[in-house]
Amino acid sequence: MTDYRTLRVALLGAGAVGSQVADLLLKHGAELADRAGATLELAGIAVRDVDAKRDADLPRELFTTDAETLIVGSDIVIELMGGIEPARTQVLHAIASGADVVTANKALLATHGSEVFEAADQVGAEVYYEAAAAGAIPIIRPLRDSLAGDRVVRIMGIVNGTTNYILDRMDNEGADFADVLAQAQALGYAEADPTADVEGYDAAQKAAILASLAFHTTVPLDAVHREGITSVDAAMIESARHAGYVIKLLAVCERLTAEDGAESISVRVYPALVDRAHPLASVHGANNAVFVQAEAAGDLMFYGAGAGGVQTASAVLGDVVSAARRHIAGGVGVGESTRANLPAVPIGHVITRYQITLEVDDKPGVLATVAGILSEGRVSIATVEQTVIEASADAADSSASAGSATGAGSARLVIGTHKAREQDLSETVERLAASGVVERVVSVLRVEGN
Amino acid sequence: MTDYRTLRVALLGAGAVGSQVADLLLKHGAELADRAGATLELAGIAVRDVDAKRDADLPRELFTTDAETLIVGSDIVIELMGGIEPARTQVLHAIASGADVVTANKALLATHGSEVFEAADQVGAEVYYEAAAAGAIPIIRPLRDSLAGDRVVRIMGIVNGTTNYILDRMDNEGADFADVLAQAQALGYAEADPTADVEGYDAAQKAAILASLAFHTTVPLDAVHREGITSVDAAMIESARHAGYVIKLLAVCERLTAEDGAESISVRVYPALVDRAHPLASVHGANNAVFVQAEAAGDLMFYGAGAGGVQTASAVLGDVVSAARRHIAGGVGVGESTRANLPAVPIGHVITRYQITLEVDDKPGVLATVAGILSEGRVSIATVEQTVIEASADAADSSASAGSATGAGSARLVIGTHKAREQDLSETVERLAASGVVERVVSVLRVEGN
Numbered sequence: 001m002t003d004y005r006t007l008r009v010a011l012l013g014a015g016a017v018g019s020q021v022a023d024l025l026l027k028h029g030a031e032l033a034d035r036a037g038a039t040l041e042l043a044g045i046a047v048r049d050v051d052a053k054r055d056a057d058l059p060r061e062l063f064t065t066d067a068e069t070l071i072v073g074s075d076i077v078i079e080l081m082g083g084i085e086p087a088r089t090q091v092l093h094a095i096a097s098g099a100d101v102v103t104a105n106k107a108l109l110a111t112h113g114s115e116v117f118e119a120a121d122q123v124g125a126e127v128y129y130e131a132a133a134a135g136a137i138p139i140i141r142p143l144r145d146s147l148a149g150d151r152v153v154r155i156m157g158i159v160n161g162t163t164n165y166i167l168d169r170m171d172n173e174g175a176d177f178a179d180v181l182a183q184a185q186a187l188g189y190a191e192a193d194p195t196a197d198v199e200g201y202d203a204a205q206k207a208a209i210l211a212s213l214a215f216h217t218t219v220p221l222d223a224v225h226r227e228g229i230t231s232v233d234a235a236m237i238e239s240a241r242h243a244g245y246v247i248k249l250l251a252v253c254e255r256l257t258a259e260d261g262a263e264s265i266s267v268r269v270y271p272a273l274v275d276r277a278h279p280l281a282s283v284h285g286a287n288n289a290v291f292v293q294a295e296a297a298g299d300l301m302f303y304g305a306g307a308g309g310v311q312t313a314s315a316v317l318g319d320v321v322s323a324a325r326r327h328i329a330g331g332v333g334v335g336e337s338t339r340a341n342l343p344a345v346p347i348g349h350v351i352t353r354y355q356i357t358l359e360v361d362d363k364p365g366v367l368a369t370v371a372g373i374l375s376e377g378r379v380s381i382a383t384v385e386q387t388v389i390e391a392s393a394d395a396a397d398s399s400a401s402a403g404s405a406t407g408a409g410s411a412r413l414v415i416g417t418h419k420a421r422e423q424d425l426s427e428t429v430e431r432l433a434a435s436g437v438v439e440r441v442v443s444v445l446r447v448e449g450n
Numbered sequence: 451m452t453d454y455r456t457l458r459v460a461l462l463g464a465g466a467v468g469s470q471v472a473d474l475l476l477k478h479g480a481e482l483a484d485r486a487g488a489t490l491e492l493a494g495i496a497v498r499d500v501d502a503k504r505d506a507d508l509p510r511e512l513f514t515t516d517a518e519t520l521i522v523g524s525d526i527v528i529e530l531m532g533g534i535e536p537a538r539t540q541v542l543h544a545i546a547s548g549a550d551v552v553t554a555n556k557a558l559l560a561t562h563g564s565e566v567f568e569a570a571d572q573v574g575a576e577v578y579y580e581a582a583a584a585g586a587i588p589i590i591r592p593l594r595d596s597l598a599g600d601r602v603v604r605i606m607g608i609v610n611g612t613t614n615y616i617l618d619r620m621d622n623e624g625a626d627f628a629d630v631l632a633q634a635q636a637l638g639y640a641e642a643d644p645t646a647d648v649e650g651y652d653a654a655q656k657a658a659i660l661a662s663l664a665f666h667t668t669v670p671l672d673a674v675h676r677e678g679i680t681s682v683d684a685a686m687i688e689s690a691r692h693a694g695y696v697i698k699l700l701a702v703c704e705r706l707t708a709e710d711g712a713e714s715i716s717v718r719v720y721p722a723l724v725d726r727a728h729p730l731a732s733v734h735g736a737n738n739a740v741f742v743q744a745e746a747a748g749d750l751m752f753y754g755a756g757a758g759g760v761q762t763a764s765a766v767l768g769d770v771v772s773a774a775r776r777h778i779a780g781g782v783g784v785g786e787s788t789r790a791n792l793p794a795v796p797i798g799h800v801i802t803r804y805q806i807t808l809e810v811d812d813k814p815g816v817l818a819t820v821a822g823i824l825s826e827g828r829v830s831i832a833t834v835e836q837t838v839i840e841a842s843a844d845a846a847d848s849s850a851s852a853g854s855a856t857g858a859g860s861a862r863l864v865i866g867t868h869k870a871r872e873q874d875l876s877e878t879v880e881r882l883a884a885s886g887v888v889e890r891v892v893s894v895l896r897v898e899g900n
Contacts, residue, residue, distance in 0.1 A: 024599070024746060034790075035598045035666070130596055136747040138596030146580055146588030148485045149474070149767020216485070279753060282732055296474060297586040297764035300754035303729060304747065314747035317599020340484075 006039040007324050010070045010099070012046045012090055013080035014054050014063070016309035017104060017131070021078060021316050023056035032317070036324035044070045046090075055309060072097050076323045078316060079103040088112050095119045095127075100323040102316055104131035110205035110221045113212065126326060128319035133209045134159050134288050136311035137304040138318070143213040143292070151295040152214040155253040156448055159206040161286035161306040162190045162197035163229050163249040167237075167271070168284050171246055176234045189286055199228035200249065200269045207251035210290065211267045215255055216340055223344035225268035232271050236443050239357060239414065243385075245273035246281045250448055256345060264343045266350050272448040273355055280449060291449075348423035353382070355416050356429065357442040362388055362411040366437045370413065373435055377428030383416035410439060416447070456489040457774050460520045460549070462496045462540055463530035464504055464513070466759035467554060467581070471528060471766050473506035482767070486774035494520045496540075505759055522547050526773045528766060529553040538562050545569045545577075550773040552766055554581035560655035560671045563662065576776060578769035583659045584609050584738050586761035587754040588768070593663040593742070601745040602664040605703040606898055609656040611736035611756040612640045612647035613679050613699040617687075617721070618734050621696055626684045639736055649678035650699065650719045657701035660740070661717045664703055666790055673794035675718035682721050686893050689807060689864065693835075695723035696731045700898055706795060714793045716800050722898040723805055730899065741899075798873035803832070805866050806879065807892040812838055812861040816887045820863065823885055827878030833866035860889060866897070 011022055025032065025042045033039045045058070046067035064070055067090050071077055077094035079101060081087045087108050092115075094101050101120070103109070109116065109132050120127045130140045134157065143152070158164050162184065169180045181198065184190035196202045204226040211219040229249050240247050254266045274281050279301050283289040288306025293299055305311040360366045367386065374381055389410045417425070425444070432438045461472055475482065475492045483489045495508070496517035514520055517540050521527055527544035529551060531537045537558050542565075544551050551570070553559070559566065559582050570577045580590045584607065593602070608614050612634065619630045631648065634640035646652045654676040661669040679699050690697050704716045724731050729751050733739040738756025743749055755761040810816045817836065824831055839860045867875070875894070882888050 020746070028601070031601070032599060137750060138592035141591040141595055142588035145591055145772050146765065146768040148771035149478075149482060149769075150764040151478070151481070279732065282729065294764060296470070296760045296767070298755045298758070298761050300587060300752075302750075302752055304750035308748070310746045311748050314600040314744060315596065317746070318596040319599075321598035322595050 004033050004037065004039045005328065006041050007036075007075040007327055008043045008073060009040050009320065010043050010046070010074035010077045010094075011080065012067050012078065012087075013082065014045050014047050014058070015080065015082070016055055017312045017316065018045070018080040019054040019056040019058060020309040020313035021080065022058050022062070024313055024317055026058070032321065036321045037328045038324045040076075040320065040324060043074060046070050068093060071099065074099045075327055076100050076102060076320055078320065079105055080316070081105070082107065084108055084111060088116075091116055092119055095123060095125045098123065098125065100126045100128070100326065102128045102319040102323060104129070104312055104316055106132040106202070106205040106209060110208040113209070114218055126323060128323055129209070130319050131312045131315035133206055133213075134290055134302070135161070135304070135306035135308065136314050137288055137290060137302050137306065138315070139210070139290050139302050140213065142300075142302065143210070147292070147294055147297065150297050151255070152292060153255050153295055154293045155210055155214055155251070155290060156280060157206070157210060157251040157290040158248055158280060158283050158288050159210070159251050159290065159306060160197055160200075160203040160249060161288055162194065163200075163203070164283065164288070165189045165286040166198070167229060167232065167247055167249065170232070170234060170237050171241065174234055174238060177230065177232055198230055200226045203249060203251050203269045207253060207267050207269050210251065211253035211265060214253055214292070215265050215342055217265065217342040219265070219267055219344060223267060225270070225347040227270035229271050236357075236445070239443070240273050240445070243273070243355065243414065243416070244276055245355075245447070246276055247271050247445070248274050248280060248283075250274070250280075252448060254350075264345045266345050268347060268350065270446060272446045274449050278449045348421070348426070350422045351419050352422070353417055353419055353447040354379075354425055355414065355443075355445045355447055356432075357444075358413045358415070358432065358438050359389065359410050359440040359442055360413050360438050362409040366411070367413070369435060369437050370415075370432060373431050374415070374417075374428055377431065378424045379420045379428045380418040381415055382418045385414045387412050412442070454483050454487065454489045455778065456491050457486075457525040457777055458493045458523060459490050459770065460493050460496070460524035460527045460544075461530065462517050462527065462537075463532065464495050464497050464508070465530065465532070466505055467762045467766065468495070468530040469504040469506040469508060470759040470763035471530065472508050472512070474763055474767055475770075476508070482771065486771045487778045488774045490526075490770065490774060493524060496520050518543060521549065524549045525777055526550050526552060526770055528770065529555055530766070531555070532557065534558055534561060538566075541566055542569055545573060545575045548573065548575065550576045550578070550776065552578045552769040552773060554579070554762055554766055556582040556652070556655040556659060560658040563659070564668055576773060578773055579659070580769050581762045581765035583656055583663070584740055584752070585611070585754070585756040585758065586764050587738055587740060587752050587756065588765070589660070589740050589752050590663065592750075592752065593660070597742070597744055597747065600747050601705070602742060603705050603745055604743045605660055605664055605701070605740060606730060607656070607660060607701040607740040608698055608730060608733050608738050609660070609701050609740065609756060610647055610650075610653040610699060611738055612644065613650075613653070614733065614738070615639045615736040616648070617679060617682065617697055617699065620682070620684060620687050621691065624684055624688060627680065627682055648680055650676045653699060653701050653719045657703060657717050657719050660701065661703035661715060664742070665705055665715050665792055667715065667792040669715070669717055669794060673717060675720070675797040677720035679721050686895070689893075690723050690895070693723070693805065693864065693866070694726055695805075695897070696726055697721050697895070698724050698730060698733075700724070700730075702898060704800075714795050716795050716797075718797060718800065720896060722896045724899050728899045798871070798876070800872045801869050802872070803867055803869055803897040804829075804875055805864065805895045805897055806882075807894075808863045808865070808882065808888050809839065809860050809890040809892055810863050810888050812859040816861070817863070819885060819887050820865075820882060823881050824865070824867075824878055827881065828874045829870045829878050830868040831865055832868045835864045837862050862892070
């Protein structure tokens with residue numbers, strides 16, 4: 001048996017991920033030592049309540065409520081408390097104490113990343129955060145190292161398991177959002193307060209982290225355009241299916257190059273239509289995937305569990321091993337890139353394709369009017385499908401019920417556009433709504449992934 | 451503009467990948483410098499014939515036939531010659547000269563990996579080989595670093611683009627192997643001599659590299675069981691489709707744990723049945739994917755281009771940036787794991803599921819006889835499907851042609867087994883063939899991926 005140097009590891013937090021990390025550190029100590037080249041001694045676990053129930057059976061003597069004292073003298077501090085405070089204070093304390101930090105805290109990094117990384121730079125410490133971007137999926141090292149000689153053009157990520165689970169069930173069962181959300185909550189796939197997931201806040205934090213890495217720049221959270229999935233209903237899913245699409249909550253990170261060569265980026269989270277033949281369309285249940293397009297490498301996809309205590313613990317422990325190797329090697333940095341400061345464009349400047357669904361009067365000349373408004377608005381039509389709507393207003397119900405309730409009857413227009421500027425598109429949709437021939441704008445969805 | 455230190459880079463080989471690497475190094479110099487923290491100066495390109503035609507327009511003065519002199523004084527040597535010699539000699543020369551080596555040479559690493567890595571260890575040099583395992587797909591760093599705190603249980607990889615292209619077209623078109631191979635050769639997807647691809651030699655080399663990394667052990671190439679796809683025909687593909695499977699050439703790397711806790715591994719390459727709902731089933735064309743199952747992380751998949759000059763160049767340049775960062779940081783190692791020496795079990799000890807397709811006499815008692823032989827051989831039946839075969843002997847042709855040509859007529863039996871030991875299975879198949887009731891063993895295929 002090799003005689004390894006011992007490194008002192010402090011764990012902050014013992015929730016779903018933290019308790020699994022502690023359990024694996026204790027169970028697989030010998031194997032981890034072979035991987036790391038150092039014995040990893042779990043010095044203690046800082047928690048708010050020493051007596052709280054944990055997911056794993058851990059020695060009671062490891063627990064303490066005094067994070068500050070635990071941190072001092074530690075070589076590696078694992079922060080799994082989540083949230084901004086006291087996580088931020090403890091992470092900065094750990095860095096100041098000379099420790100490397102491993103964290104899964106996407107909220108902290110998306111809002112105070114610069115502060116944390118600068119503090120680490122100043123003392124030569126490292127911050128590892130594989131688990132903060134896409135749970136168990138190894139995406140940090142591929143973006144930071146493997147693709148460092150390439151240029152990432154675009155990322156499309158399914159980075160929130162709860163919303164993918166909900167959208168996938170809606171797609172499979174034709175169910176409505178509220179029903180599936182209630183079931184997801186009952187099964188533990190969604191929180192009692194689902195806002196962070198269903199409104200896209202969680203995905204936006206991960207998008208900021210991924211874009212920062214991919215484009216070697218700093219992306220503040222407020223530069224991320226964010227829309228959630230609460231407005232997605234069964235009719236939209238059915239209509240998407242009919243057109244060969246599936247609706248996914250996507251985090252899109254894009255590099256834009258102006259004609260004069262000036263570069264900017266767009267980072268946005270919204271429900272979008274994805275072609276059913278696209279690799280992202282086959283990401284089911286609570287799984288995540290990050291689809292990366294790079295100039296030389298072409299299309300890459302990274303797939304796996306985006307959440308889960310033990311799955312995320314895998315990513316955390318990979319970081320702990322990396323931190324330990326760094327300590328043994330003498331504290332040399334992992335070689336982060338020089339960071340640019342690429343401007344993030346507002347959502348209005350984004351160029352993508354759209355699917356516009358309208359209810360219009362079913363009478364002659366309406367399509368010409370609609371097409372004219374689109375053309376004036378610099379929105380070019382790629383496809384149009386018109387169907388007559390029965391009075392029940394349920395497009396999915398094809399049984400011939402009573403005649404039309406309105407005088408002229410209604411039709412549904414599904415318009416697929418070529419690439420258009422978001423601002424042109426939204427102004428055009430406003431003009432359509434006010435045109436007199438459009439009864440209702442049913443939905444406007446972006447189409448991503450060519 | 452930052453004032454960077456200059457690192458001298460020597461390139462050996464200017465084929466499809468090498469010429470793209472040179473082109474990108476020259477074109478993206480400033481951006482690569484920001485990534486690497488060093489200016490990467492392409493000192494020269496060693497080739498056999500200075501005047502040969504290249505895929506990229508490169509300055510003639512960079513070319514030399516004197517690799518040995520070019521290597522001396524270089525900080526990073528990129529070996530893209532392929533093959534064992536003179537690649538091996540030049541790589542060892544580069545290491546001895548104090549350079550780090552970046553290589554895409556799977557043949558070299560699979561056969562002389564230990565020699566190369568030991569030589570590097572002795573002088574504190576590093577060998578980077580992201581492009582040797584799965585082309586442009588970042589798989590080395592995820593296995594070596596991201597999953598270093600986890601335990602990989604199994605890898606199933608589609609790691610050869612040519613064979614995936616052939617099998618995918620056979621699946622889409624119902625075409626036969628020889629026809630699709632000829633088309634693939636005409637289109638440049640397959641070499642004039644396709645042996646290395648279609649006989650599984652290329653996949654076996656990559657399997658040895660992946661298994662070595664995943665299990666932190668040394669896997670010699672001759673420990674890899676290898677079968678190619680030349681025996682796969684249209685009828686097998688059709689029969690697989692009927693049963694809900696697709697045939698893929700898989701590189702399977704498996705960790706086996708005996709009851710007493712002793713560990714061994716199995717590494718094998720063969721055409722196998724994969725459930726159509728499995729993520730690997732949707733890997734089309736010449737794309738590659740590596741599906742990884744780890745104890746904590748669960749199922750992960752890495753997808754992308756497995757070959758191609760510019761795609762592979764992306765992986766090579768990622769390694770060059772890593773090597774440069776290491777030089778700038780002062781030459782500290784990347785922290786490879788301690789290596790175990792896990793024994794590789796022979797193919798006969800492998801346990802998996804099988805699909806056995808037999809032509810049998812269509813008369814009473816045959817199924818009982820077949821079932822009896824399987825049971826004696828410790829092969830447990832999961833599913834059986836029996837269909838009567840017309841005299842045309844074309845199972846896919848359901849038109850009622852002339853009656854049976856043999857006296858009793860023939861039936862086709864497709865037997866899906868539960869997990870069985872390969873040796874039990876092959877002995878059982880031999881007994882079936884000799885039983886008198888089996889006219890022909892049509893195919894025996896492994897079923898992978900649960």
